[in-house]
Amino acid sequence: MSTMTHKKWQRALSGAVLGLAVVTLAGSARAADVASDKPGAILIFPRIVVDTSGVLTNGVPTDTEIQITNASNSVISARCWWVNATSYCSNNPAIACTAEGEAEPGNARRCGAGSVCVPQWTEQDFRFTLTKRQPISFTAATGLPTFPLADSNAVGGQSNNNSDQTPSGVPAVNDNPFFGELKCVQVDPTDFAPAPGFNPSNNGGGDLTGHATIVSAPPVGLVDARKYNAIALESTTINDRDETLILGGDPGLAEYAGCPNVIQMAHFYDNASLSLRYVGGQPTANDVVTSRLTVVPCSENFLLQEADLGGATLQFLTFNEFEQRFSASTSFTCQKDLQLSNIDTRPFSTDNSKSVFNVAVQGTLTGQTRIRAVSSGDRANGILGVLEESYTGPAGVRTSAENLHFTGSRALSDRIVLSPELP
């Protein structure tokens, strides 16, 4: 028996055994994944930034480009929510602020003495229909008020009009500056009730894919761009079409993939000085790296809004290149967006060197951090997030964004409660 033949024989045997296990599960819901590299039925963009005047982005005008695609060969519809987590001054709700900006020594305070920066959480919903395989793109500051196939008399009869003949549209975000999240749920094109996907090649897991690109450009100087994939939650194909979406948990009830048990983050510790471009064995340049973490809760209640917009206590375990382990924790509601060193220190740069996420404490340039949200009562309190790394070099600051790794699933479920559908 040749090696290859032997391997095939082994494979056939183990395949038969495992195949029995698969058959045992046949008839139940499909195993659904959370993934940024596959289409899904819920699409989450954890970090959307709009500040076209640059008042909260160090004077650099910033906007976010969004791409959403129907990966299937069927007409699909989606209901989406801009979740606005922009903070405002307690003594003047017209002035936007950031906790880090207000606390930074030397910064001109936007809120003035005696005032604090208070987060707000509001949502704005919209819906649209995509024809087969159709991609759309828009900026968050502009939206997409008129869809490409708004004219229902287009060649072939394709139309972005919804089944009730209302036009599809994406409004611009309702704040500028805007810091927040975008969440989209695939729905039945006929009645806009939540629905699994249409594509049999991924077993009905969902048909939405997406990307976000945060673009910054000062009037003069370097343009900067960082891009991440939207995180997709696949449908289990169980779906009762009601307005409460069950993410993970009991396999007999879960309608969508559950959020991960642990987020794994490979990153540089803040203020790491990275040697680059070795010539003759010697580095010729250095970049200083800082990182920014954004997380959003998997559970959100768009019906009750501020009364229940999710959140959790986050437990961090970070390992440096010496295998030394440190922990930290923080809590959040709706959205957490902060520099790593501010997770366990005050929200300004002066004491960043005391943080366990800083190279001055760790002594190695890179770390692996595991983030676990603490469950509560009957809720998994899962989270999703992205990381943004800034490299400061001789020519200025450039950033990159990346999707985070994760592992495991939770026994409890998360729930997204949708706001009422438009009349």
Added chain:
Amino acid sequence: MLMKKRNLSLALGAAALGALALVGSASAQERNEISTEVSGSVLVFPKIIADSTTDTVIQIDNTGNPMAHAHCFYVNAAPRNPAFPAGPLNPPQWSETDFDIWLTRQQPTHWVASGGRRTQGEAFGQDGSGFDPGLIPPVPQGFRGELKCIQVDSAGAPFTGNKLMGKAILLDADGSDASSYNAIAIPGNSGLSGAQIGSDLELNLTDNSPGGEYAACPDVWIFNHYAHGTPDPALTSPDSINAAGCGVNGVNCPINTTLTMVPCSEDLENGVPGSVGISFVTYDEFESRLSAATTVDCFLDAPLSQISSAFTPGALGGSTTRHTRIRPNPGQGGVLAIAEETRLRGGESARAAYNLQFTGNRYDAATASNGDNDTPIPGVNATDVIVVPSE
């Protein structure tokens, strides 16, 4: 007696339910497909560059508590004479350099491609501080190619521990531009030993083939991008940043996209580069479509406009947004891919790399070749194989 029997049957029933729950739980944990966010046993970094304009930082982490070993291969696909473009008279080098890394529990490590990592023990806070994972050689100047790391046991045999995760950051030579992507992780079948796998790693693990060795490569890559040369909407829209210097209709602020693909099959023992014929079907926002084709020989890293004019705005009447489906030709093996956008304003540029989405797998064969039909159809199975040098 009757009660005992009832108790016994209840216990057996409960045990069966428990077993079923365990199977369900395991199926949720085990992933039989590639991933860019779940750790695996083979890591593929499709785009590593170390030349006069760009350098690459590589980070690999052990996500498990046991020690993890990996055997890594740089595959240099730079043309033999880097001063001239690649072509029939200036083919890629297709040379490999290998090295080993050892990572303690949960240990992260990193290095810069042009410098590698020495084992000299750097001072606290300096680049290179930490447990050295082993001696990592620098790549030669002008390197363009991929890095592949295969988890092995302490004896060097393939080990399907599924505990490797990684990312790469491409940095411009002027110390400013940064662009990152996650390594593509291929999980292995944790039920197989190194002896069962041998030195030929078959990518044939799927939900329908649970006895396979490593996850099969995707059948279709879902590639969302802007038409090559489209004016950047953020820089040119009056409601957005509306940057100066973009010119009339934003002609000076285009978005250009580079696609990088490597074959899933590689014979690192005999130095035989993989070659895969690729079909593209590209759809715009008006649901118009065009097709294109190319071949991936060892390594493809090309602007979309160079692959085909179908990816330019003019090819579909000036439309800007594209959904392109990339599929190897029937019967052929798979490819792994990433993309990188470059936003220009005058002489300035900003790059952003990203991972693509995918569906299906090459081993089960899957979707109709014309890209219009989602219905899975029986097709020719394609088993990709990575052949590693015997030691």
